[in-house]
Amino acid sequence: MTKNRHQAVGLTDEQVLDMYRYMLLARKVDERLWLLNRAGKVPFVISCQGQEAAQVGAAFAFDKEKDYLCPYYRDFGAVMVFGQTARDTLLSAFAKAEDPNSGGRQMPGHFGGKKYRILTGSSPVTTQVPHAVGIALAGRMTGENHAVFTSFGEGSSNQGDFHEGANFAGVHKLPVIFFCENNKYAISVPLKKQLACESVADRAVGYGFPGVSVDGNDPIEVYRVMKEAVDRAKAGEGPTLVEAVTYRLVPHSSDDDDRVYRDRGEVDEAKKQDPIITFSQYLKEAGLLTDESESALSNEVQAIVDEATEYAEQAPYPAPESTLMHVYGS
Numbered sequence: 001m002t003k004n005r006h007q008a009v010g011l012t013d014e015q016v017l018d019m020y021r022y023m024l025l026a027r028k029v030d031e032r033l034w035l036l037n038r039a040g041k042v043p044f045v046i047s048c049q050g051q052e053a054a055q056v057g058a059a060f061a062f063d064k065e066k067d068y069l070c071p072y073y074r075d076f077g078a079v080m081v082f083g084q085t086a087r088d089t090l091l092s093a094f095a096k097a098e099d100p101n102s103g104g105r106q107m108p109g110h111f112g113g114k115k116y117r118i119l120t121g122s123s124p125v126t127t128q129v130p131h132a133v134g135i136a137l138a139g140r141m142t143g144e145n146h147a148v149f150t151s152f153g154e155g156s157s158n159q160g161d162f163h164e165g166a167n168f169a170g171v172h173k174l175p176v177i178f179f180c181e182n183n184k185y186a187i188s189v190p191l192k193k194q195l196a197c198e199s200v201a202d203r204a205v206g207y208g209f210p211g212v213s214v215d216g217n218d219p220i221e222v223y224r225v226m227k228e229a230v231d232r233a234k235a236g237e238g239p240t241l242v243e244a245v246t247y248r249l250v251p252h253s254s255d256d257d258d259r260v261y262r263d264r265g266e267v268d269e270a271k272k273q274d275p276i277i278t279f280s281q282y283l284k285e286a287g288l289l290t291d292e293s294e295s296a297l298s299n300e301v302q303a304i305v306d307e308a309t310e311y312a313e314q315a316p317y318p319a320p321e322s323t324l325m326h327v328y329g330s
């Protein structure tokens with residue numbers, strides 16, 4: 001990576017350090033979830049590992065006071081930039097009453113929260129896409145003109161919801177940014193068995209708006225492309241499809257064994273491009289991070305994760321008598 005590229009795209013030194021901090025926080029929270037799962041304390045984990053640069057770089061391009069996020073289950077980095085905390089994630093993993101996503105009712109990774117401007121997610125993949133398009137249409141009708149950030153995996157870009165949402169947004173030039181995190185697998189299905197076209201970004205032409213493919217391990221490039229897309233959206237020029245090419249460094253979920261469908265050599269090769277490592281190198285070359293400040297930051301983030309774990313483990317469960325709340329109307 002060339003030195004100080006961040007300044008050329010309008011990011012300050014403080015902002016790129018902040019990006020790295022969010023990436024590290026997302027990674028360390030994720031690692032903690034796996035430990036808790038293997039210790040039998042939390043039932044399920046769905047990971048962001050390998051996709052933090054894409055998620056954080058993309059989320060930095062939005063106005064957190066105005067814009068909306070309709071994320072998918074891996075988006076720990078994005079939801080944290082929009083305001084969710086390590087405590088929130090741990091509360092959700094332990095299914096505690098204070099979980100802001102669903103009060104301990106949904107599986108982990110089903111993010112949501114009015115105060116964070118994050119739309120509640122649903123389990124069928126890609127349902128968030130038409131919702132995002134609807135929020136953009138509502139913003140046009142009310143004059144709020146917010147941009148909407150929606151994300152999904154490349155496998156999910158085969159779902160009807162993606163195509164219907166993209167078509168409608170293209171026709172009405174709505175301010176939606178479709179963000180595909182192409183991590184090369186849909187559970188055990190590799191990319192070449194998912195798409196016959198060259199890239200997910202190519203699909204945009206069919207809906208009459210630009211499609212851009214970007215290195216998802218590079219948060220500065222992801223930010224640059226997303227910022228252009230957000231600026232276009234807010235200028236009334238319509239949607240953009242951005243494909244961030246990443247790699248899922250861990251199994252699909254805590255219930256998956258990826259050794260049965262992908263070669264260890266491939267995973268080891270991808271680990272060399274782990275964005276936590278490559279972005280730390282960039283920051284060091286730019287003179288913004290040293291071994292000492294990196295280890296201080298790492299300790300600081302680890303302490304946040306420890307505190308969040310402790311807090312969430314002690315927190316109360318939802319009251320049993322509230323089980324049917326929001327399920328049946330009376």
Ligand SMILES: Cc1ncc(C[n+]2csc(CCOP(=O)(O)OP(=O)(O)O)c2C)c(N)n1
Binds near residue numbers: 156
């Ligand atoms: C409509 C629907 N079909 C199938 C599933 C089961 N499922 C959950 S995640 C997933 C794979 C999605 O792959 P991709 O979109 O590439 O996202 P990734 O998990 O790789 O980030 C599938 C098939 C689902 N949740 N919803």
Ligand SMILES: [Mg+2]
Binds near residue numbers: 154181
């Ligand atoms: Mg995928």
